Structure formats: structure tokens, C-alpha cells
Amino acid sequence: MSHDVVVIGAGAGGAALAWRLCEQGLRVLLLEAGPQFVPTKDYRVAQSDWERYLFPEPPGSRGDFTLAELDRLDPAHDALHSWNRVTGRLARGKVREVAGPGYWHVQGVGGTTLHFVGESHRLHPESMKLHSRYGVGCDWPMTYAELEPYYVVCENLIGVAGPTDQGPRWRSVPYPLPAHPLSPPARRLVAAGKRIGMHWQENSRAALSRAYDDRPPCNYCANCSRGCMIGDKGSADVTFIRKARASGHLDLKTGCRLVQIHAPAGRKIESVEYLQDGVLHRVETPRLVLAAGAVQTPRLLLSHRSRHHSRGLGNGSGQVGRNLMETLSWSSAGRVHDMFNGFVGLPSDAICWDFNAPDGIPGLVGGCRFNSGAQEVGFTGPINYASRVVSGFGSRLKEGVRQSFGSVISVGAIGEYLPNEGTYVDLDPVRRDAMNVPMPRLHFHLGAAEISRLHFMAKQARQLLSAAGAELVEEMGAWDQLSATHVFGTCRMGENADASVVNANCRSHEIDNLYITDASVFPSTGGGEAPSLTIQALAVRAADSITKE
Amino acid sequence: MVRSYQRRRLFRLVGAFLLSQASGVRPALAAAPADHLLRATLASFLDVLLPRDALSGSATDLQVDTQLWELLQTDTRFFRLVTVGCQWLNMTGGPPFSRLSAQQQITVVEWMSNSDWQEIPRRFYELVRQAAVELYYSQVGAWGGLSISHAPQPVGFAPPWA
Numbered sequence: 131m132s133h134d135v136v137v138i139g140a141g142a143g144g145a146a147l148a149w150r151l152c153e154q155g156l157r158v159l160l161l162e163a164g165p166q167f168v169p170t171k172d173y174r175v176a177q178s179d180w181e182r183y184l185f186p187e188p189p190g191s192r193g194d195f196t197l198a199e200l201d202r203l204d205p206a207h208d209a210l211h212s213w214n215r216v217t218g219r220l221a222r223g224k225v226r227e228v229a230g231p232g233y234w235h236v237q238g239v240g241g242t243t244l245h246f247v248g249e250s251h252r253l254h255p256e257s258m259k260l261h262s263r264y265g266v267g268c269d270w271p272m273t274y275a276e277l278e279p280y281y282v283v284c285e286n287l288i289g290v291a292g293p294t295d296q297g298p299r300w301r302s303v304p305y306p307l308p309a310h311p312l313s314p315p316a317r318r319l320v321a322a323g324k325r326i327g328m329h330w331q332e333n334s335r336a337a338l339s340r341a342y343d344d345r346p347p348c349n350y351c352a353n354c355s356r357g358c359m360i361g362d363k364g365s366a367d368v369t370f371i372r373k374a375r376a377s378g379h380l381d382l383k384t385g386c387r388l389v390q391i392h393a394p395a396g397r398k399i400e401s402v403e404y405l406q407d408g409v410l411h412r413v414e415t416p417r418l419v420l421a422a423g424a425v426q427t428p429r430l431l432l433s434h435r436s437r438h439h440s441r442g443l444g445n446g447s448g449q450v451g452r453n454l455m456e457t458l459s460w461s462s463a464g465r466v467h468d469m470f471n472g473f474v475g476l477p478s479d480a481i482c483w484d485f486n487a488p489d490g491i492p493g494l495v496g497g498c499r500f501n502s503g504a505q506e507v508g509f510t511g512p513i514n515y516a517s518r519v520v521s522g523f524g525s526r527l528k529e530g531v532r533q534s535f536g537s538v539i540s541v542g543a544i545g546e547y548l549p550n551e552g553t554y555v556d557l558d559p560v561r562r563d564a565m566n567v568p569m570p571r572l573h574f575h576l577g578a579a580e581i582s583r584l585h586f587m588a589k590q591a592r593q594l595l596s597a598a599g600a601e602l603v604e605e606m607g608a609w610d611q612l613s614a615t616h617v618f619g620t621c622r623m624g625e626n627a628d629a630s631v632v633n634a635n636c637r638s639h640e641i642d643n644l645y646i647t648d649a650s651v652f653p654s655t656g657g658g659e660a661p662s663l664t665i666q667a668l669a670v671r672a673a674d675s676i677t678k679e
Numbered sequence: 680m681v682r683s684y685q686r687r688r689l690f691r692l693v694g695a696f697l698l699s700q701a702s703g704v705r706p707a708l709a710a711a712p713a714d715h716l717l718r719a720t721l722a723s724f725l726d727v728l729l730p731r732d733a734l735s736g737s738a739t740d741l742q743v744d745t746q747l748w749e750l751l752q753t754d755t756r757f758f759r760l761v762t763v764g765c766q767w768l769n770m771t772g773g774p775p776f777s778r779l780s781a782q783q784q785i786t787v788v789e790w791m792s793n794s795d796w797q798e799i800p801r802r803f804y805e806l807v808r809q810a811a812v813e814l815y816y817s818q819v820g821a822w823g824g825l826s827i828s829h830a831p832q833p834v835g836f837a838p839p840w841a
Contacts, residue, residue: 176832179817217805222796311838349835359832470826474836512825516812523728523788523808528735531816532824 133159133381135676136402137419138388138430141241143647144421145366145374146284146666150673152379159413160374161386161404163422164191164237167244167367173357181511185245185357190385191237193426194563198573200226203610210460210584210609214518221610226574229606229613233572235423239384240367242423242615242662247354247477247506248336248363249660250290252281252299254497256488257546257656264488264495266579267548268453268653271625271634278302280667287373288364289342290663292334297483307339310348313475315539316502318466320480322598328590333481333501336364336662350475352505370666386411388430389565391418396438397642405565417643417676421669424454424650428555428620429570431631444621444638449631451556453549453619454572455655458580460607461503462591463540464600465519470536477505478542486657488546491586496546496579497657498587500594503542507606519603538603541594543587544616544658550577555620574612584609616661621650636672647672716775718748720765721807723777727784728808729815734823741821743814750810757806764803 135151137144140162148158165188167173174183202225203211212220221227235242255274260267282303291307309332312320320330337348337358348362361368374380383406390403403412420427428451434443442450480502484490490497508514512531519538520530552575557568576584584607595602606613624630627639632651638644647669649661656664725738725747738744751758768776771787779787791804815821822828 173832176830178819178830180830182813182817311840314840349832349837351831351835353831360835471836471840473827474840475838510831511827512816512822513813516816517809523792524730524785525732527812528729528732532734536826 132414133157133416135159135417135419136161136413136415137421138402139163139241139421139423139426139648140239140366140371140382141236141421141423141648142243142366142662142665143649143669144419145240145370147419147421147647147669147673148380149287149370149374149377150670151676152374152377154673154677155379156677157379158374158381160380160382161388162237162239162382162384163193163387164239164384166239166384167357169357169359169361173359175351175353175356175359180353180356181508181513183356185236185355192231193235193237193423194569195233195425196558196561196569196571197228197232197612198571200228200612201575202226207581207585207609210581210588210607212606212609212611214604216516216518216521220606226610226612229611232612232614233425233617234613234615235425239371239382240365243365244357244367245355246365246615246660246662248365249478249501250285250288250292250334250336250364250663251656251659251661252296253277253656253659253664254486254488255298257497257654257659260488260495260654266495268622268624270653271623271630274299277664277667277671280671281663283670284663284666288336288369289338289345290334290336290364291339293332295331296334298487305334307342310335310337310339310476310479313350313352313472313479313502313505314469315472315504316475316480318469318539318598318600319502319541319594322594323482325597326593328482328500328594329484330480330482333479335476335479337476338362338364348476352474352477352510354477355506387565391430391434391443393434393436393438393443393641397640399641399644415643417645419645419647419672421646421648423648424617424620425555425570425572427646427648427650429557429568431621432555432557433567439640444631444640444644446640447628447631449622449629451620452554453622454553454555454574455547455549455618455652456553456574456608456612456614457616458498458545458547458576458583458608458658459613459615460543460545460584460587460591461507461540461605462588462595462602463504463507463509463538463604464595464598464602465534465537466539466598466600467537469539472504472536472538473510475505478502485586485590486659488657490657491583494579494582494586496548496583498543498545498583499658500587500591501542503540504538506542507540509538509540539595539598539600541591543591545580545583545587546657547655548577548579549619550575574614576609581609616649616655618649618652618655618661621646622653623651624653635675636668637675645672645676716769717762717765718744719777720768720775721747721761723784724765724768724788724807725811727788728811735821738811738815741815741818743811746814747807747810750814760799760803760806763799764807767800767803
């Protein structure tokens with residue numbers, strides 16, 4: 131079978147692009163390095179020991195990467211240290227620590243949308259003009275108005291539930307589904323927000339508030355990030371991939387490692403080779419789309435050096451791998467003494483956009499958002515209460531868990547991360563994978579603006595919890611914990627071929643039939659918006675430009 | 680076998696600690712107690728951490744000792760730490776830890792819980808506690824008196840919520 135387009139990666143961007151192309155009659159080969167997960171078999175949320183397991187990690191479900199040395203911790207910012215009631219201070223050394231894998235992601239059909247909580251955000255229009263309006267970062271080569279129709283397409287396909295009022299994120303049509311009811315912890319934050327002048331509202335969520343498109347409504351189990359067993363969460367496997375398969379034009383192969391990209395003549399990729407079950411396959415690529423994420427996509431390009439591409443494929447600008455932007459996050463959690471069912475509901479169901487615009491935080495450029503975070507950060511079962519909230523042992527521990535269970539509320543915050551020279555992806559000079567390809571190496575450095583933004587996020591979160599009458603039990607933040615869930619920017623889009631990797635249609639400036647549709651094309655992070663919907667909108671837009679060729 | 684995230688994190692912490700304590704751990708291991716004494720000490724320690732009460736059983740009632748023993752067989756570093764920790768528990772100058780009175784056991788564990796973070800008694804206390812609460816509260820039998828009664832799926836927690 132010949133294909134019109136070969137896509138690498140079945141996450142948010144690859145899946146959305148594949149669906150749009152298939153819908154318009156093109157034949158798509160979608161190569162995914164990871165597995166196809168089976169929710170009823172692989173996810174453990176129906177078992178009493180569910181808290182012991184995060185999203186499953188079978189072989190091949192995580193990409194290789196290494197981490198360069200992290201920042202030393204400046205004691206001047208010690209107010210940002212992470213701690214909890216049981217362990218005390220989390221980072222006891224002088225260097226920023228790696229929390230979990232450091233870079234959270236999933237390789238598999240659906241990609242990282244499989245373990246996202248499902249926030250479905252549009253970017254603030256002003257965030258797309260950071261450089262021209264505010265003199266920092268980089269502009270997007272398109273306007274919000276140009277992207278808006280594609281947001282609508284994706285929201286309708288996913289079944290996004292959200293409130294009508296979206297402030298500057300104007301909408302041409304309402305969300306397809308009404309907003310979800312607010313969980314008990316979220317209601318506490320909304321009420322506290324009113325007391326201190328913060329406006330909170332229902333978050334827009336890729337989770338069904340009603341049955342939609344042959345998928346059931348959410349049953350509010352509160353554990354989206356451990357994998358949705360019932361299929362209401364709008365991960366890419368049950369939305370774009372399902373639709374693409376139904377078209378009859380999708381050829382999806384899992385467990386496929388891309389080995390070689392052949393571009394002998396320079397401006398055109400002729401074929402790729404991939405390995406599946408130990409067998410090497412070669413396929414022609416009328417068009418090649420890389421959608422492997424902001425770490426593996428630049429790795430693929432950087433590792434393909436040749437006579438025509440001495441700095442890596444499509445890297446004449448030298449921008450591939452640069453401009454990496456991480457997740458600037460903070461969370462404060464506290465106990466209230468008259469709530470015992472904080473473990474139910476939809477994670478991140480309430481949001482505050484007050485400080486989200488690029489000029490939303492006084493004295494800084496680059497905004498942030500706040501969200502209800504109790505379920506998202508794991509306060510959904512007794513193990514987490516015994517591990518993070520109640521210290522000690524014996525009858526005091528057991529009684530403490532009983533008295534505190536369900537009483538934690540949490541404020542999460544994510545802020546703008548401006549690109550800097552110290553944050554980038556390159557190829558590890560030493561470590562190689564099983565196929566002798568250098569691993570991508572991630573370099574992270576928090577700039578002064580990011581640390582100032584973290585101070586604001588922490589101060590505001592603490593003020594809100596105080597207004598809610600909560601007693602602090604845990605704080606976690608990016609200052610001393612590297613825990614990146616959203617990474618961006620390593621193949622940025624732009625109009626200037628000397629300063630970017632792809633154009634506004636996600637097409638390489640240098641290679642005519644190469645496209646990139648993942649978060650690596652983002653010129654900026656936005657002020658804390660979750661990126662999946664924007665990745666998908668850009669991918670659908672790119673698909674339309676391919677179809678028009 | 681699916682290895683839990685919490686187990687992997689636990690093993691990483693144990694490894695990092697033992698690396699820093701290598702010179703102190705190796706001599707102690709030469710005099711390691713027999714398995715039956717080790718298991719009895721560990722079981723008693725676990726029941727001090729998570730005792731039986733009117734609403735739920737103790738750690739050993741819920742077979743946390745057996746599960747933890749199985750866990751120890753999968754990681755030599757954790758086994759070493761527990762071995763040395765149990766040796767320490769039996770070095771009070773009196774009878775073995777398992778034969779101390781309940782109040783004496785609590786006094787010993789209370790001391791451990793407040794001891795130096797960089798020393799074996801404290802780290803043994805912290806890491807075994809972490810493993811124990813994970814194994815204990817992952818069982819419905821431990822949930823007496825809690826406001827949760829079933830796993831999140833398949834029925835979820837439908838609104839309205841009070």
C-alpha cells in the first residue's frame with residue numbers, strides 16, 4: 131500500500147493531523163514508537179491499590195533522554211522550596227532535583243494525552259505577540275483569529291465542555307458541551323477567590339459532561355492522569371485516532387522505531403526506514419510529518435547530519451533544539467476542617483485566568499494561571515494522605531488519616547516560560563540508545579523572570595488558601611523540582627527562515643515535504659495554558675495546507 | 680509484573696542512602712540475624728507503625744509484613760537497609776524488639792522518628808513507613824472510618840456532592 135503522507139508519532143499532533151488528512155481522502159501511514167494501550171486491561175483505577183500506580187509504563191512507552199546538570203539552588207529564593215508535612219523538605223541538596231522522570235510523557239497511541247488531565251485551552255491572543263508587544267520572547271507567525279476556526283474543529287471532535295465566558299479568548303461558537311459541576315475542593319477555591327478578588331470559573335475540559343459521539347459521560351472518578359478507563363476523556367486515541375481509523379484511510383503501526391530519514395538531494399525526503407519487531411522496513415514519503423514531541427523531534431533532526439544538512443536535517447537556521455521551554459509550575463495544598471469528600475470530581479475543574487495575559491502579573495512580562503489541583507496532584511486516596519499530610523506513626527497516624535481524608539484543597543499554577551540560552555536539547559555526546567543513536571540531552575535553566583514569576587505564583591496561592599481557611603500541608607514548585615509535563619519550542623515556527631525551523635503551516639523552511647506538528651513548533655508557552663488543544667489546532671491547520679497543495 | 684511508581688521511587692531512595700552509608704552498613708551485615716528473627720522484628724515494627732484498632736486491623740492483620748518481605752526479596756539494597764535497621768532495633772540492651780512491651784516499642788520508634796536524617800535508624804523508619812503505608816492503605820480492609828469505600832472505577836463518584 132502506498133501512502134500520501136507518513137506521520138511519526140500518534141500523540142496529540144500526529145493524531146489530529148492524521149485524522150484531518152484521512153477525512154479528506156488522503157492515505158496516511160502513522161508510525162508510533164510505543165504501544166496501543168487497552169484501558170480496561172492496562173489502567174488500574176478499578177483496583178484498591180490504584181494509588182500505587184501512575185500511568186502504566188510498558189516497554190517502549192517512554193522515549194530515551196538524558197538530563198544535563200541542573201541549576202544550583204540560590205538560598206535567596208528558599209521561600210520556593212518544596213516540602214510536605216511528612217517528609218519535610220524534599221530537596222535536601224544544593225542542586226535542583228529531578229522529580230520522577232523529570233520529563234513526563236507517554237509514547238503510545240494517544241501519546242501524552244493518555245495521561246493528561248484533559249485541560250483544553252486556547253492560547254491568550256496577546257501571548258502570541260510577546261515580542262512585538264512586550265519586547266521579549268518570540269511572536270507567533272499567525273493571529274488568534276487565524277487559528278480560531280481550527281480550535282473549533284478540534285473542540286467539536288473532542289467534545290470539550292466549558293463555560294461560555296472566555297474573556298479575551300473570544301469564540302465564534304459555544305463549546306459543544308456545558309461545563310462540568312465543580313468538585314468540593316474547587317468550590318472552596320471559588321469562594322475564597324471572591325474574598326480576595328480572584329475570579330474563578332469552570333475550566334474548559336476535554337472530558338464529556340454528557341454522552342457524546344458514542345462516548346459516555348465522565349463519572350468523576352478524579353484520576354484522569356492514571357488513564358481513563360471509560361473513554362470520556364478526550365485523549366487522542368478515543369477521538370482523532372478512532373475517527374481516522376473509521377475513515378478507512380489510516381494505516382497505524384505501533385512499536386515502530388524510526389531509524390533513518392533519506393534526503394539524498396537536500397530539499398526533499400524520499401523515504402524513511404523503521405524497525406518493527408526486529409524487521410527493517412523502508413517506505414516512500416511523498417510527505418513526512420514529525421510529531422514525536424519537543425524532545426524526540428529535534429533529536430531525529432539533529433541526528434540526521436549529511437552533506438546537505440551539516441547541522442542536522444532542516445537545521446540551516448541552527449534553531450533545532452534551541453528555545454526549549456519547560457513547565458513553570460507551583461502548587462500549594464492545605465487542609466480545611468469541614469470537608470471530607472475532596473477526592474471526588476474532575477481534576478482541574480476550576481481555573482482563574484486573572485493573571486494570564488502577558489502583562490497580567492504586576493512588574494513582570496509573562497502571565498500565569500491558577501487552577502484547582504487537589505485531585506490532579508494525587509489527593510484522591512489514603513496512601514497520599516498517609517505519605518504527605520499526616521506525619522508520625524501508630525494510632526496517631528491512623529486516626530490522623532481518618533480525620534484528614536478528603537479535606538485537602540490545592541491551588542496549582544503554571545506560568546509563562548521565556549526561552550533562554552541555557553535551556554535547550556542537544557545530542558548526548560556519550561549515551562546512545564540500543565540502536566546506537568545518541569540520546570537527546572535536556573538542559574534546563576530557570577531565568578530570573580521565571581523565578582520572579584514563581585514567587586508571585588506562590589504568594590498568590592498561599593493568599594488564596596489562607597482566605598479559604600486552609601492550613602498548609604504541602605508545597606511543590608519548579609524552583610527545586612524538575613517535573614516538566616509540557617515542553618515546547620525546539621523547532622519553533624516563524625516567518626524568518628534564519629530564526630525558525632518551520633513556517634506558519636508547520637512546513638520546514640528548507641525541506642519541501644517535511645512538516646512538524648507537535649509542541650516543538652511553539653514560539654512561546656503562553657501564560658500557563660495547557661498546550662494539547664493548540665497542538666491539535668495547528669496540526670489540523672497544517673493538514674489543510676497539505677491537502678491544498 | 681507491573682512495578683509500581685512508588686516502589687521504584689522507594690528503591691531509588693534506598694539506593695541513594697546506602698551509597699552514602701556503605702562503610703557503616705557492610706560490617707553490620709556480617710552479623711545479620713537469621714530470617715526468622717528478622718521477620719519477627721520487622722512484623723513487630725510494622726504493628727507499631729500501624730496498630731490494630733476498633734475500625735481496622737494492624738499491619739500484620741492485613742499481611743503487610745508478608746508483602747513487605749516479598750518486596751525485600753526483589754531489591755537487595757532495601758533488604759540490606761531493613762536488615763541493618765532490624766539489628767539496630769534489637770540492640771536496646773534488653774530483649775529483642777518483638778518482646779519489648781508495647782510502650783517500650785513505641786518509645787524506641789518515637790526516638791527513631793526524631794533521629795538524625797542522615798543516620799540509619801531515621802532512614803529505616805522513613806523508608807519502611809513509606810512502604811508500609813503504601814501496602815496497608817492499598818487494601819479496602821484498612822479503610823474503616825474513611826469517607827471512601829471503593830476504588831475510583833468502575834462506578835466513579837457521581838454528583839451531587841455535599
